[in-house]
Amino acid sequence: MPMYKVKPVSPADIKIDLPTCMYKSPNLHAQGMNCGEHAIQNGEVDPALKALEERQDEVLRRLYEIKATVDGLAKTVSTPDADLDASTLSRGPAESVFRGTADLDSLLGKDLGALRDIVINASPACPPLCLLVLHALLCQRYQVLSSVHVHSSVSAVPPPLLSCLGPRHIDSHARQHFQLGFTLIWKDVSELQMKFNTQSMCPIEGEANVARFLFRLLGAEPQDPVAATQMDCWIDTAVFQLSEGGSKERAAVLRSLNAALGRSAWLLGQEFSLADIVCACYVLRAGQTTSAPVNVQRWLKSCQNLGHFDCVYPLLQ
Template sequence: MSMYQVKPIYEGAIKADLPTCMYTIPSVHEQQAGSSHSEHAHQNGESDSAVRALEARQDEIMRKLVELKAAVDGLAKTVATPDADLDLTVGSSLASPSPTACTFSGTADLDALLGKDLGALRDIVVNANPAQPPLTLLVLHGLLCQRYRVLSAVHVHSSVSAVPAQLLSCLGAHQADGCARHLFQLGFTLIWKDVPKLQMKFSVRSMCPIEGEANVARFLFRLLSPDPTDAALATLVDSWVDTAFFQLAEGGAKERAAALRSLNGALGRHSWLAGPELSLADIACYCCAVHSGAAGAAPANVQRWMKACENLGYFSRATLQ
């Protein structure tokens, strides 16, 4: 019972102009007659309830602070980059994995490659010229979405006047805006910009950009699978990547024909170019063959291999359809 408790007193023989129900406060002596033990128990119960309510409120405030920190860190990365003058936001997407999953023997460690996760989304920002779409990066983005929770976005820089519709949706279906950034592991932002060479940053404040589609592709593939421990195998993969970009993509007719013959010979011995499973060598050579138009005149083994790549699902991104 509390110190002051309201009690009704019904006055039967009072004048008609007075209320029939009045309230008086009992004396202190009446309160002291109660049990001191029950009084202390009641007060302790009220104290425990107040503490629990305060703890719940504190937990809610901390949760909101974590979300706010993630959002501020993401904005800080965007403002710190010279590409902040984006004049058209196309959309965000969480790309849906292909029905056919592509597995790799090793598992990459994001903390080792991108730094320790401190609660903020780790952003990968790519500047690419729409006149030379980076097909390998589109395929690798699809594979990254299979392995990680990727928040994707496509932007158009003010240096570009127009971008074809298929490039605006090249990272997958549009996702409703307002996604909570802390729910994702990676941010993948593709900016269509008038740049002479493809550039990539993953730590906008502290690193120089990685330039060239081949180098960016090597970096992104390491997020899917660690480098081969076999030095000969690693060298073979690098050799095929160089063949893809220097001969298939940038070479003349004779160089492309020579590259296709090399591909045909290697694929006559193995299903994939660098061993029993898909590697960056296959992704780079497939995309460069498609980009250069050499796929239509490819030999039989190359045609069979390209069909096997397409059956994985992710290579459909290289056609930009």
């Protein structure tokens, strides 16, 4: 027997129409309606959904811009931090000698909204002359945002090294206006190092290897395997014999250069190439200009007349 009994508060035969779903929405799969379209009311796209789609596109665009800024800052910070900022941008003083076409998306892969950053650590005791020449050439091909920094491991840097990439660009604060970032950090390192993509690419070490990477961005690499091999041979000769060899090795290289330049205007024939850039910069760095043979001196004068080496000579004084 129950302890107590409560009278019912409603009739026992009441009927309640319970809903079968939480909310209703238009049927996108109804006859005559494309499932790829948004909800349609009276034959027109719902204005609310259209406004939502436009807002989503705007949010994605802003996210791409933020991603570009964060990626650039992350690469600079991971180098690690630099203490002095001297943002600069330089456009080449002369017309480019390379006639080929190059597209960053085809060379490096498509990256929507992101600025491609090249971060280079170099010692101020041995400035990478050939990379400065390549920077000038890249500025003629792309919109390049360039900057110079000084790491805390370096106590002092001569003023020419702080302005080696040219004058500051008026739009240097807006990264989305540029295609390529070129950051040079003067740092106490034993070997020059370049970082391009910290997530999918290991650092590139050595001035010659970095020069090869930058030269490919110009789209001017020789397609002939023989010419490409000769170019690599001249680059290695400059690096290992002109830079690291003794007086006898340097004299032998100058004789080889003189013989090759006696047969053609440039080291690979009639086309200016990376071999000319690297060898000329290492000859200038070795101080062999006055004692060089006649053909070599004529070739150095031709390189100077191009205008791309203007950034190199102030650093040799």
